[in-house]
Amino acid sequence: MTRQQVLDLYFMDARCKLIELAAFLDRVERAEGEGDFRHKALLKALEVLSSREPSRARDVLMTLSDPTSEPLAAAPGKGACGAWPGPPQS
């Protein structure tokens, strides 16, 4: 596809998601209380969007990923939350 075709096909969808994200961040900041590491992780991932490298999807995923390589001694539960909280507290 040409760049023009990509814009014609996907611009409105991307615009919609961008505004949803902006509204989400506003909602988080309007709310009271502590929050957790996921807010910071999302703000950090957002920095990737202004990069000029055409690997933004991969780079966003990497900023949200556990970068370590040692297996854990025990599972801290079954679920995943979408952002890495940092090494397990012992």
Next chain:
Amino acid sequence: MRYIEPHAHMVSRTTDDYEAMVTAGCAAVCEPAFWAGFDRSSVDGFHDYFCQLTDYEPKRAARFGLPHYSWLCINPKESEDMGLAREVISIIPEFLKCPTVLGIGEIGLNKNTRNELTILQEHVDLAAKHDQLILVHTPHLEDKFKGTRLILDLLKSDSRIQPNRVIIDHVEEHTVSMVLDAGFWAGITLYPESKATPARAIDMVEQAGMRNIWLNCACDWGRSEPLAVPRTALEMRRRGYSAVAIDHLVYGNPLRFLSQNPRFQIA
């Protein structure tokens, strides 16, 4: 249009979903063993589940003329209990005789623990001993990158394993290249929230090449879409792909991988 759904958890779907998939062109469905959303209390729970996968579901699918195949294992979410995991592994060989079982899966990691890795290795041993295809689940979200690396390290260090007989599923932009570069097949899962959307899946295929990739919906009891593969085919059409190219990805590729097991026969 025709397509193969190579990864769907039909035990948690309705008969209406079978009908909708066949209406959309599904020519075969494959169902890996997975977590039920709760932990089973004993090996008997898995015995019943394997009976459901190898007997009941093929009959339910056959009502719509749809061939149904399965993969067997204890999933990584329940592998943390190594005693239970070993009991379950011990009953798998009797089910490998069933004519619709294609291999061992979906094995892999969930939280990337030592116990999960031990049980993954024992499943790989089982697959090697019985010359089975392997379907690997990679962890969710923040655990995927680390887990994929650990899984690849384990498989690459095992001389019995032929990468072209292993599919590593649920790849995303940060894991697809390491899987394909190591010679394994890669599965892209289409989910509404996590994993990939149709647009991102096609982006990955465009960058990585179409050769050893399959698409799947992995529909289960959570938010998921049994028609995600045909919807992605539609997305390819919007991008101008030919019917032949779409057929290659959604039918030809899974057919090529799955046919490595001669039991996989579709008209």
